[in-house]
Amino acid sequence: MFRPAARLLVRRSLLRSSRAITTATPQVPAHADTHGHLPSSHSRITSKLRFFNSVMEDGEQIPTYRVLDSVGKPLEGAEVPEIDEAFARKIYENMVLLPTLDTLLYNVQRQGKISFYMTAYGEEATILGSAAALANDDEVLAQYREAGVLLWRGFSLDAIMAQCLGNHEDLSSKGKQMPVHFGSPEHHFLTISSPLATQIPQAAGVGYALTRIPSRRGRNVAVCYMGEGAASEGDFHAGMLLASTIPSPTLFIARNNGFAISTPSTEQYHGDGIAARGPGYGMWTVRVDGNDVLAVLGAVREARRRCVEDGRGVLVEAMTYRVGHHSTSDDSFAYRARQEVEDRKRVDNPIARFRLYMESRGWWSKEEEELLKTRLKQDVLKAFKRAEGLQRHELKEMFTDVYGGEEPWNIKEQREELVGLLKKYGNDWEPWRNELARFKGKGQELLGDSKSA
Amino acid sequence: MNTFQAVRDALSIALLKDDTAVIFGEDIAFGGVFRCTMGLAEEFGRERVFNTPLTEQGIVGFGIGLAAMGQTAIAEIQFADYIYPAFDQLVNEAAKFRYRSGGQFDVGGLTVRCPTMSVGHGGLYHSQSPEGFFMGAAGLKVVIPRSPIQAKGLLLASIRDPNPVIFMEPKVLYRSAVEQVPVDDFELPLSRADILKPGSDLTLLSWGTPLYHCETALHMLSAPPPSLEPHIPQSLRSANIELIDLKTILPWDVESVVESVKKTGRLVIVHEAGMTAGVGAEIGAVVQDKCFLKLDAPVKRITGWDTPVGLQFEKFYIPDSIRILDGILETLKY
Numbered sequence: 001m002f003r004p005a006a007r008l009l010v011r012r013s014l015l016r017s018s019r020a021i022t023t024a025t026p027q028v029p030a031h032a033d034t035h036g037h038l039p040s041s042h043s044r045i046t047s048k049l050r051f052f053n054s055v056m057e058d059g060e061q062i063p064t065y066r067v068l069d070s071v072g073k074p075l076e077g078a079e080v081p082e083i084d085e086a087f088a089r090k091i092y093e094n095m096v097l098l099p100t101l102d103t104l105l106y107n108v109q110r111q112g113k114i115s116f117y118m119t120a121y122g123e124e125a126t127i128l129g130s131a132a133a134l135a136n137d138d139e140v141l142a143q144y145r146e147a148g149v150l151l152w153r154g155f156s157l158d159a160i161m162a163q164c165l166g167n168h169e170d171l172s173s174k175g176k177q178m179p180v181h182f183g184s185p186e187h188h189f190l191t192i193s194s195p196l197a198t199q200i201p202q203a204a205g206v207g208y209a210l211t212r213i214p215s216r217r218g219r220n221v222a223v224c225y226m227g228e229g230a231a232s233e234g235d236f237h238a239g240m241l242l243a244s245t246i247p248s249p250t251l252f253i254a255r256n257n258g259f260a261i262s263t264p265s266t267e268q269y270h271g272d273g274i275a276a277r278g279p280g281y282g283m284w285t286v287r288v289d290g291n292d293v294l295a296v297l298g299a300v301r302e303a304r305r306r307c308v309e310d311g312r313g314v315l316v317e318a319m320t321y322r323v324g325h326h327s328t329s330d331d332s333f334a335y336r337a338r339q340e341v342e343d344r345k346r347v348d349n350p351i352a353r354f355r356l357y358m359e360s361r362g363w364w365s366k367e368e369e370e371l372l373k374t375r376l377k378q379d380v381l382k383a384f385k386r387a388e389g390l391q392r393h394e395l396k397e398m399f400t401d402v403y404g405g406e407e408p409w410n411i412k413e414q415r416e417e418l419v420g421l422l423k424k425y426g427n428d429w430e431p432w433r434n435e436l437a438r439f440k441g442k443g444q445e446l447l448g449d450s451k452s453a
Numbered sequence: 454m455n456t457f458q459a460v461r462d463a464l465s466i467a468l469l470k471d472d473t474a475v476i477f478g479e480d481i482a483f484g485g486v487f488r489c490t491m492g493l494a495e496e497f498g499r500e501r502v503f504n505t506p507l508t509e510q511g512i513v514g515f516g517i518g519l520a521a522m523g524q525t526a527i528a529e530i531q532f533a534d535y536i537y538p539a540f541d542q543l544v545n546e547a548a549k550f551r552y553r554s555g556g557q558f559d560v561g562g563l564t565v566r567c568p569t570m571s572v573g574h575g576g577l578y579h580s581q582s583p584e585g586f587f588m589g590a591a592g593l594k595v596v597i598p599r600s601p602i603q604a605k606g607l608l609l610a611s612i613r614d615p616n617p618v619i620f621m622e623p624k625v626l627y628r629s630a631v632e633q634v635p636v637d638d639f640e641l642p643l644s645r646a647d648i649l650k651p652g653s654d655l656t657l658l659s660w661g662t663p664l665y666h667c668e669t670a671l672h673m674l675s676a677p678p679p680s681l682e683p684h685i686p687q688s689l690r691s692a693n694i695e696l697i698d699l700k701t702i703l704p705w706d707v708e709s710v711v712e713s714v715k716k717t718g719r720l721v722i723v724h725e726a727g728m729t730a731g732v733g734a735e736i737g738a739v740v741q742d743k744c745f746l747k748l749d750a751p752v753k754r755i756t757g758w759d760t761p762v763g764l765q766f767e768k769f770y771i772p773d774s775i776r777i778l779d780g781i782l783e784t785l786k787y
Contacts, residue, residue, distance in 0.1 A: 076559050093558065111538060134505060139522070141518075170555070171555055171557060172554070172555065172557070173553055173555045174556070175555075175556030176552060176553055176555060176644065177553050183555070183557060184556065184557070186556050190521060190554075190558060191550075191553060191554035191557065191558055193545070193546065193549070193553060195541060195545045198514060198541065198542060198545065198546050198678060199508065199515075200506075201511045201514025201515050201518070201542070202514045202515070202517045202518035202521065203518060204511075204514075204515050204518060204527070205516060205517060205518020205519040205520075205521070205522075206518040206519070206521060206522055207517035207518070208475075208515070208519060208520070209518065209519045209521075209522035209523075209524045212473060212475070212500075212519075212524060213522070222518070222776070233539070234508075234510055234516060235510055235511070235541075235542075237508070237511075238508040238510050238511025239511065241506040241508060241511060241512065242505065242506060242508070242511050242514075242515050245504060245505070245506050246477075246503060246515075287644065294733075308563075338468070397555075401550070401551045401552045401554075401555060401556040401557065402552050402591050402592050403551075403591075403592065403594075403615075403616050404559055404561050404615035404616050404702075405614065405615045405616065406644075408644070409704065409706035409707050409708070410704060411591070412705075444503070
């Protein structure tokens, strides 16, 4: 019915071009007897009734790609991705920085100094290995446990603290969102939002947008992180479909850490994880050991290369384990044994695995380890102390950025109403008086504006 | 031009003047089920005008992604009745994108078009007017045109507005409303109501399809057909009714409406969606707050009933001219 679209940048796979022929050509295919006349499939006809329930021909599960064993030794036949010492050290230092930061912020949440926090314990290799495989200007759409990507890209500790404390230096959300909802156009990291999986179809749109920007076409991809729980949302299905059907260079990275809050992955899906779904969408897919930073680096590099080359979605499932609680509002020992977590930490620690590899290459030593740990602890503590004393944005920011352009009358009126109430009760109602002191300008800018208006 | 041609004309201008603009949705490449995108794929190429898989949450999410990168994304939802799968993307994501990022990101380039309102035989899922559900979604704009000129000017303004806009096109008007539409590029301002007919005795406020029923009701009031003459007292036939088209549901033009009601002292609101928590409830509450001392009668709402739109019952469901006429009479007599 339509002329096939001319997509200069897209190299269709053989499978797809043959699909295009079946939809675009009215003639009977040459091998009608073997392939039938199925309008929406190039499926071979068979007289044998056979059901199947695996994407692997032998019925096995999709294998997990690994480079390093649990003591940091390359597996036999494994191809260690090309990295030099400086690059390896940068990865390692960021892998250690992540839990250092997590420990401090987790603890200060426990002391009531920030309202909420989510750690990435156990997932350091998945996050840093993938971050290191990307171009620093690939557009990232994250779920919430991927602050390590920002650290890799040079997002400062001050910026992390500013967002978590919601002080006046917070550019991520001007104190409007909960902690860990980071964002930075400069670091090509779209602002995180709480609703799960909404970023997945958005990522396909970002991927398509990149093909429409001449300077980025064929050079950048959209990168979308999600957990295995989020992959149960309808938006996952939508995003996979869109990125594969409308050619959109979008790299999907599923962190399969075994739990969505309390729900184990066995209650999340009955199939072979998230990776088994990729081929159903016609998508290049790989499963990787998410605790092996070199495997993640190698797999994501190759996934990204295919994503750029094919200009369509590619799926990576990283198998890892959520060592920490889901968030500071969760006590995970209510649904899993403390011993199980301890065992995991000991048997398969992604940081230790990489450290042993680094040491075997002569790239790292016990002395350096001690120095690094001390330095990072000091840096993190210093950034927190500095941020802790800072005031919040001005109170008037509560009403900004709802709309761009002309401010609607109702927002104007409601701000004026609050100003009236502040004038009336601001000094006499203690909860407001105490709270006002925490804002830059103590709300005076609102009162002042209204007087001049 | 009729309305679908005016929409198509606006889309063509948007694509012509803005290289980043793309149009996508279900079945739009061959021209769309209402012909609003006829020939655009041929003219501008399938990279700019393309079909999506059948997934409304995906369509809006995809549009948000495009718009977040500074592109102009014009998405189509085939019927307003099917916008709900995208409710999360619209309300939690599009509406809050700018606010939650402290103004660092926005999806102002997103416009979601969808056919809306009754069509005579649409039943439950081809008749709905869901504008009220979006009225509380601060950050979104909701726009509904009444005619081809309005459709073109308001659609171009919506596409270029720095905020995400839901543009609802009354589908019964696609072919039935025809007028001379300027072929050049023009915009009509959002959040500005139109006074279609000035008056001093009562304000009649509506948008989209029911405006035509309002017009008919006003004719019936001043020159009743013989069968209705006994129902319409001679004294009320010369009543001077002010008819207003609200055009933008969010943020709505409070100034025009309040000014009108302060002058007339009476307000009748007409919409097709059900009454409870509909747009009329919001406007009625604001008007009683701002015009309390000027009101000579309660604010009257003439709306669809609080039921789904039953197929064979539509004639008795929609707020048609006789119901509007009765509402005007009752409010004038109060």
